[in-house]
Amino acid sequence: MSSTSQEKHTSEREIHASEATARETTEGTVYTVSGGDWGEVAAAVAKSDDEKIIVNMGPQHPSTHGVLRLILEIDGETVTEARCGIGYLHTGIEKNLEYRTWTQGTTFVTRMDYLTPFFNETAYCLGVEKLLGIEDQISDRTDVIRVLLMELNRLSSHLVCIATGGMELGATTVMIYGFRDRELVLDLFELITGLRMNHAFIRPGGLAQDLPPGTIDALREFLKKIKKNLPEYDKLCTGNPVFKARLQDIGYLDLAGAMALGATGPILRSAGLPHDLRKAQPYCGYETYDFEVPTTDTCDSYGRFLLRLEEMNQSLRIIEQCIERLAEPGPVMVEDKKIAWPAQLALGPDGLGNSLDHIKNIMGTSMEALIHHFKLVTEGFRVPPGQAYTAVESPKGELGVHMVSDGGTRPYRVHFRDPSFTNLESMAAMCEGGQVADVIVAVASIDPVMGGVDR
Amino acid sequence: MSADKSPEKKGSSPGASAGDAQEPEGPESTVPAQREDLGDVIAVRRGMFGARNGTDTSGYGGLVRTVRLPGGSSRPYGSYFDEVADELEGALEEQDVEPESVIEKTVVDRDELTFHIAREHLVRVCQTLRDDPALRFEYCTGVSAVHFPGDTGRELRAVYHLRSLTHNRIIRLEVSAPDADPHIPSVVSVYPTNDWHEREAYDFFGLIFDGHPALTRIMMPDDWQGFPQRKDYPLGGIPVEYKGAQIPAPDQRRSYS
Numbered sequence: 001m002s003s004t005s006q007e008k009h010t011s012e013r014e015i016h017a018s019e020a021t022a023r024e025t026t027e028g029t030v031y032t033v034s035g036g037d038w039g040e041v042a043a044a045v046a047k048s049d050d051e052k053i054i055v056n057m058g059p060q061h062p063s064t065h066g067v068l069r070l071i072l073e074i075d076g077e078t079v080t081e082a083r084c085g086i087g088y089l090h091t092g093i094e095k096n097l098e099y100r101t102w103t104q105g106t107t108f109v110t111r112m113d114y115l116t117p118f119f120n121e122t123a124y125c126l127g128v129e130k131l132l133g134i135e136d137q138i139s140d141r142t143d144v145i146r147v148l149l150m151e152l153n154r155l156s157s158h159l160v161c162i163a164t165g166g167m168e169l170g171a172t173t174v175m176i177y178g179f180r181d182r183e184l185v186l187d188l189f190e191l192i193t194g195l196r197m198n199h200a201f202i203r204p205g206g207l208a209q210d211l212p213p214g215t216i217d218a219l220r221e222f223l224k225k226i227k228k229n230l231p232e233y234d235k236l237c238t239g240n241p242v243f244k245a246r247l248q249d250i251g252y253l254d255l256a257g258a259m260a261l262g263a264t265g266p267i268l269r270s271a272g273l274p275h276d277l278r279k280a281q282p283y284c285g286y287e288t289y290d291f292e293v294p295t296t297d298t299c300d301s302y303g304r305f306l307l308r309l310e311e312m313n314q315s316l317r318i319i320e321q322c323i324e325r326l327a328e329p330g331p332v333m334v335e336d337k338k339i340a341w342p343a344q345l346a347l348g349p350d351g352l353g354n355s356l357d358h359i360k361n362i363m364g365t366s367m368e369a370l371i372h373h374f375k376l377v378t379e380g381f382r383v384p385p386g387q388a389y390t391a392v393e394s395p396k397g398e399l400g401v402h403m404v405s406d407g408g409t410r411p412y413r414v415h416f417r418d419p420s421f422t423n424l425e426s427m428a429a430m431c432e433g434g435q436v437a438d439v440i441v442a443v444a445s446i447d448p449v450m451g452g453v454d455r
Numbered sequence: 456m457s458a459d460k461s462p463e464k465k466g467s468s469p470g471a472s473a474g475d476a477q478e479p480e481g482p483e484s485t486v487p488a489q490r491e492d493l494g495d496v497i498a499v500r501r502g503m504f505g506a507r508n509g510t511d512t513s514g515y516g517g518l519v520r521t522v523r524l525p526g527g528s529s530r531p532y533g534s535y536f537d538e539v540a541d542e543l544e545g546a547l548e549e550q551d552v553e554p555e556s557v558i559e560k561t562v563v564d565r566d567e568l569t570f571h572i573a574r575e576h577l578v579r580v581c582q583t584l585r586d587d588p589a590l591r592f593e594y595c596t597g598v599s600a601v602h603f604p605g606d607t608g609r610e611l612r613a614v615y616h617l618r619s620l621t622h623n624r625i626i627r628l629e630v631s632a633p634d635a636d637p638h639i640p641s642v643v644s645v646y647p648t649n650d651w652h653e654r655e656a657y658d659f660f661g662l663i664f665d666g667h668p669a670l671t672r673i674m675m676p677d678d679w680q681g682f683p684q685r686k687d688y689p690l691g692g693i694p695v696e697y698k699g700a701q702i703p704a705p706d707q708r709r710s711y712s
Binding site for chain 1: 494497498520522523524525564565567569593594595596597599600601602614616620623625627646647648649650651652655659672673674675676683684690705706708710711
C-alpha cells in the first residue's frame with residue numbers, strides 16, 4: 001500500500017470507523033477493511049503514558065556477556081525495573097568436586113570463571129593447602145610463578161572486559177585491539193602450561209611443572225609489545241568524547257551501595273575505597289611486591305574503565321618483579337611425597353606424558369615408589385577434617401573459597417564465592433531509572449562472566 | 456597415614472615424615488587455643504574401597520572411622536580473636552542477652568575463628584557485628600551451606616564469612632538447622648548482598664531463610680524437584696566406555712573415605 005493511499009484510508013477511517021470501504025479498480029473491486037475499534041485502541045494506547053513493557057534481554061544476546069538474561073521493565077526508553085535471570089550455565093562444579101580427589105579439583109575449578117582460570121586454581125589450592133596446614137612449605141618459586149600467572153591473567157581478563165565492553169558500544173576497534181593483546185597473553189599461557197585456557201596448572205602443594213626453557217625471554221618480549229600496545233587504549237578511549245558520553249555517570253554505584261551489595265574489585269575501588277586483598281590480606285607473597293592500588297571516586301563505568309587500564313599497568317610492574325625473582329631456580333612442589341604429585345609431566349608425542357626417569361624408577365627399581373605413585377594418583381592424599389576460607393583478589397573482586405574436609409581423599413564441600421555472582425547483584429541498582437542503552441554499559445562495567453556466576 | 460590426625464597441628468601434614476615433631480607452643484604461637492572437646496561427630500564411616508555389600512573378602516569392610524570436625528576451643532584464642540569475642544559478648548550483654556545462649560561454641564582452627572550461633576539470634580548477632588564500632592564487620596561474603604546427614608539434629612549448616620574492612624579481620628559464623636525443620640532467619644536486612652547467596656543456598660540445600668524478600672530458586676529451573684547439593688541427592692551420570700572398559704559414573708566409583 002503506498003503512502004498516499006494509507007493517508008487516504010486513515011482519513012477515511014476517522015469518518016466511518018467500523019465500515020469496510022469498496023472501490024473499483026482495473027483489477028476488480030478492492031475492499032479496505034479498516035480495523036473497526038482497533039483505531040480506538042491505538043488511539044487509547046498512544047494517549048496512555050503508564051504503558052510498561054517487560055523485555056527479556058537474553059539469555060541469547062550478544063551484548064549480555066554470555067547467557068545472562070536481563071528482565072527489564074521499560075517505560076519508553078527508561079528502565080523502571082531490572083532483574084537478572086541466571087543459572088543458564090550452571091554445571092554443578094561444586095557438586096562434582098565432591099566426587100573427585102583434591103588434586104582433580106583444579107581441573108574443575110579452572111573452568112568456572114573461564115577468563116580467570118589461574119585465580120580459580122590459586123584460590124582453590126590455597127584452601128587445600130590451608131586445610132593440610134602446609135602453607136609454610138610452599139616454595140618461593142611456586143609463589144612467584146603463581147603471582148606471575150595471576151598477573152598475566154589479570155591483564156587478559158581486563159583486556160577482554162575492555163574489548164567486549166567496546167564491542168557492545170559499537171567500538172569494534174577496541175574489540176580488535178583487546179583480543180589482539182589478549183592473544184599475546186594466551187600465547188604465554190600456552191608456552192607455560194600447554195593450554196590457552198582451562199590450565200589446571202596450579203595444583204595443591206605447588207605447580208604441575210616448572211617453567212619451560214625460554215619463558216623468561218618470551219616474557220621480556222611480551223612486556224616490550226604490551227607496553228607499546230597498552231597506551232593505544234588511552235588514545236582510543238580515554239578522553240574520546242563519544243566514549244566518555246556513553247560511559248560517564250552511567251552504572252552509578254556509590255560506596256554505601258557497593259558495600260551493602262557486597263560488590264568488590266573495580267566496582268568498589270571506583271567508589272574510592274582502596275580495598276584490595278593483595279594489600280589487605282596478602283597471599284602468595286604479594287606483600288613483597290611493589291605496586292599500587294588505583295582508585296577513583298567517580299562511581300561510574302568510566303571510572304571503572306580507567307581503573308582497569310591502570311591495574312593493567314600495575315600488573316606489568318609486578319610481572320617485571322617476578323621476572324627478576326625467577327632467576328633463582330627452586331622446587332615447584334612441596335617436599336612431602338605424600339602430597340606431591342609423583343611425576344613431573346614431560347611433553348610426549350601425544351602432548352602429555354610422564355618423565356622417563358620417573359617411569360624408569362617406579363617400574364624398574366623401586367616397588368615402593370610404584371605403590372606410592374599408584375596410591376597417590378588413584379586414591380589421592382587425605383586432608384584432615386575441618387573447614388577453611390581463603391580468598392584471592394581476582395580481576396573482578398574477592399574470589400573466596402569455603403571448603404570443608406571430612407578427612408577423606410575428596411572434598412566434603414567446596415563453595416565458591418565468585419565475585420561476578422555478587423557483583424551482578426548490583427546490576428539493578430546501577431540500571432534502574434536509566435536508559436535501555438545504558439544497561440549495556442553498566443553490565444559491561446560489572447564484567448560478569450557467567451561461567452563464574454553460575455558455576 | 457592416619458586419618459584422625461588432629462588438625463590443629465600447624466605445619467604437619469597428614470602422614471608427614473618423621474622429623475617434623477611438633478614444637479612446644481609458646482605464648483605467641485598463632486594457634487594457642489586449647490581443645491575442650493574432641494569435636495562434632497559428623498559421620499561414622501565403615502569399610503573401604505566400597506566393601507560394604509557383604510561380599511567383602513578384603514578385610515577392609517571391618518574398618519570403622521569416626522569423622523570429627525574440630526571441637527570447641529577455650530580461651531585464649533590468640534590473634535585478634537579474643538578481642539572480637541570480648542567485644543561481641545560485651546555488646547550482647549548490653550542488649551540484655553546472655554552470650555552463652557547466643558554463642559553455642561567458639562572454634563579456633565587453622566588460624567580461623569568460628570562462632571556457632573543459635574539460629575534464633577543470628578540476625579541480632581549480625582546486626583551487632585556490623586554496627587558496633589569495635590567490631591564493624593561491614594562486609595559479608597555470602598552464605599555457604601553444608602549438609603551433614605550424619606549429624607542428627609544439626610544436619611544443615613549455613614556458614615557466613617564476615618569481613619571487617621575497617622579492622623582488616625575476618626570471622627566465620629556457623630548456624631545449624633535440622634533436616635526436619637530447615638529454617639534459618641534471613642540476614643538480608645543486615646547484609647543486602649546475601650539476597651542471592653541465600654537464594655542459592657535454598658536452591659541447592661533447601662534451607663529456608665525466613666524473612667527473605669523473595670526466596671526462589673536461582674540456578675536450577677523453577678520447577679526443579681529436590682535440592683541437588685544435599686548429600687543424599689545423587690550426582691547422576693552414566694557409565695562411559697573408555698579403551699574397552701566400562702567406567703562407572705563418578706558417584707558409583709570406588710571411594711576411599
